[in-house]
Amino acid sequence: MKFGVVVFPGSNCDRDMFDALSVDLQQEVHWLWHKDDRLTGFTPEDCIVLPGGFSYGDYLRCGAIARFSPMMQRVIEHAAAGGKVFGVCNGFQILCESQLLPGALLRNAQQQFVCRNVHITDPEGQVYRIPVAHGEGRYYADEATLDQLELNGQVLFRYCDSDGMITESANPNGACRNIAGIRNTAGNVIGMMPHPERACSSSLSNLDGKTLFRKWILDASLVG
Secondary structure, eight states: EEEEEEEEEOOOSSHHHHHHHISSOOEEEEEEETTOOOOOOOOOOOEEEEEOOOOOGGGSSTTTTTSSHHHHHHHHHHTTTEEEEEEEEEHHHHHHHSSSSSEEEEOOOOOOOEEEEEEEEEETTOOEEEEEEEEEEEEEHHHHHHHHHHHHTEEEEEEETTSOOOOOOSSSSSOOEEEEEETTSSSSSEEEEGGGGGSSSGGGGGOHHHHHIIIIIIIIOOOO
């Protein structure tokens, strides 16, 4: 599997993502430009990554303009063919705007930008300490959609405390049901608000993101 990191005008976590994948995780990684109209050399076994940042200045809504970029049309086709797609923070917002994932990311409940380490837990109960940095990270969907996500096992990550307890106080943005990340029904598209690429190096005193990448992105038996 190789990775392609899409760069939009306003992306600011693209280099972090590229370095985490190529240096810390020793993967083959390529840059993809938002204006390009092809995904040459990528197969459904490969993963396209939408990094964090402020694509197109977050005008209209976060991710609303990026959704119409030429490269995103190819990403949508890649996902439809079973290809892997991973979006972090602004990338998660773009995935929801593109309707590759259900729901929307709304302004944080406290109406403030939040930037700190939080804890999240996966369906197997493993806890990760991962940084968040967003102003519009409150995951929202109607009750019927939320129930479907739960029924289908599409909720991948929830905000929790350091012991893995899912509590209101552990929720940094007011997300519905403490949801921090989800996947589509096929399992090949994943979006999350926390930044695992910022927790992949011992120089940052945190390797939890590296563990998360290996478990949920690199292991083909779990995605796709």
